[in-house]
Amino acid sequence: MAQPKNFGFGPDEQMVRDQASRFLKDNLPVDRLRTLVAHDHHSAYESPVQPVAWDQKLWRDAVALGWTGLGIPEDDGGVALPLVALASVVEEAGRAAFPSPLLSTLCATEVLKACETAAAHAALAEIAGGAAASLATTGEAASWETADADVTATSIDHGFVLDGVAHFVQDARKAAFFVVSAQSKGGAILARVAADAPGVSVDPDRIADLTRDQASVRLQGVDVKPDHVVAPAKLADEALAKALPSILTLVAADICGAGEWQLQTTTEYARTRKQFDHAIGFFQAVKHPIVNMMLDLDRARSLVYAAACAVDHEPADALRLARMAKAAASDAAKFLSGRSIQLHGGIGFTWECDVHIWVKRQQHSQFLWGDATWHRARLAEAY
């Protein structure tokens, strides 16, 4: 199939993106976001359990708009839009720093789509119906190589029993179920585990990002019936590998959206804040780094669209472009965050200024599913 010159971004995709943009502008202005995530610095950093910042009504409205079903096949209750559409919606979510399980649910969706089992289709139908999900596929080694998974699956008469811990599980306290990677005698499997299943406990991490939650998910003698095994032994690796380009692309899209907010907000500040009788953007020491923010960001954005388009139309090239997109986006996130604080000056260093909300989200995304150096090292192997 030929990769279209417009990145496969047609009127449908544009409509979905514009709708997402409007929805978030109308319903999640920055002052509303602050009341959700940054109203009180004590609760964010000193309470024994980090609160979950989540406007559940807003999430239900997003689900009602169909966001969780965007990429799900029509037979499973979704609307089967290409990844470019999902990426552009995630970009808008990043721009608004939307605290929600959108990204984690879409990532789980991509893995489930790659499984092609009855159990996976059933899980997809649940997501299309509004259930939030998350991947519990990472062990202490912080990779999602199934060999690194710290969860074991012991085979019993009907299904498996899971024991162990999955780390760095995104938006764990917002998810209705997890897709767990576990090692069985016959190889790795992927299992669908309800968040409230007996034996499952969620230990929240204390993270810098105020817009997400993250946890270790403990599994102690958790029963998995055969109809909840979404990928049997030997298919799990394949499914994870197949989904990786999409996941990297989506995380990079979130970074690019957040980066656009950082660029626009810092630019606006440079246009209005006066020092030495000039708006500070008059000074090249301020103007040029802001332009550099734009250059880095646009490179990452172009790679995100290219990677998404490759997933949709030219899968053989998708992993290369997705790794490039994630590496470029991670580097851009670091640079844009640093400059956005610095160029806001003293106020940029305060809790009162909105800038830190995005800085922390970017810092989190920078390392999510592999940092820039990691992906460049993997890319080099193919050269």
Next chain:
Amino acid sequence: MAERTDTKEQAEFREYCRRWLAENRPAPPSFRLPISAIEVMTDDQFRYLHDWQKKCHGAGLVGTDYPKEYGGHGHKGLQSIAIQEMGRAGVPYMLNIIGLNMAAPTILVHGTEEQKRRYLPPLLSSDEIWCQGFSEPGAGSDLAGVQTSAVRDGDNWIINGHKVWTSLAHFASWMILLSRTSSDDKYKGLTYFVVPISGTDGVTVRPLIKITGETGFNEVLFEDLVVPDKMRLDEVGKGWNVAMTTLTYERGAAEGAGSGGGISIDERVRQLVRLAKATRRPGGKTAWDDAVLRDHVMQLAIRAEGFRQTSRRARVESLCEQPLRLPLQQKVLTSELMQDIAATALEIEGAWASLYLGDHRAPDGGQWPLAYLNSYGFTIAAGSNEIQRNILGERVLGMAKSK
């Protein structure tokens, strides 16, 4: 094989270009060709490249999208295909680079019918070489500060002044010239001409030597050069507008009449990877085995792919935040990427990077130290990258104008 983004017509033309280039690739010359047309020095180099451009023009690979009555081939949307294929084929570059990239589109947009019919056909075929008279000793990146004067004298203009960094002037028949016709207003006092250069009374061309040791650019002195009014491009006092058209093409924000060939950024990256894999570092391992150097190379590979995809995205309106945002980035991105690729090559070569053109032991014939030194031409020319960042900050992001 068609590109994934081609229309049917483009795919057919691409196939034609590939076939033609494969069958007509010129034999390598017995002498060294410089990195680009703007370092061409000798008559041998000139003749070789002149013949090649003429042949490409005859085959429809140059001036592809220009009207037939102006020496073009009357197509639409095919020029970029020819440029891509020439780059891919690794054939020599086009000689008349200033003419194709800057003079031709400016004349096409602002010229009279008579001017277009007179100037464009020999430009496209490389029978008449063009140079650009913008910079002056006192006005480099502050282009509107030009002082070269044009004073009206009946049906003629009398031109006096001093232009610098004038690439290809030593071979040029014509120059596109920005001159001052009034001192009342910095911008509205400018008028644009095409003026004769070779064998003309009142014009002196003197070579300037680059830091690379090469020549190719010049200073051009005008002493009472008489130019008929019919060589004026657009109206008196509109020179700044016309110059903006030229700069839009010079900075890569739009595509000229075709200047394919030479080494593409993608090919440069491939060369860099090959160099890293072939170069032994102290300790015996290759540069590619050094994680730090390999990471640098991959950063550049990602920038190159990012550049390619940004060029592609710039043509999709719904994926661009502001109309000029991506096109205005082109010149900064390419010039700095080429510079950083060369700088990384020197890091990889280590002490071997000291060996320059002419040393028989120099890796890759000493091309990397040359490419690195030469790359500063492009981060300074066409408005230094500092000026480009001002333009991006002011015109795209709306920040206050720096003075």
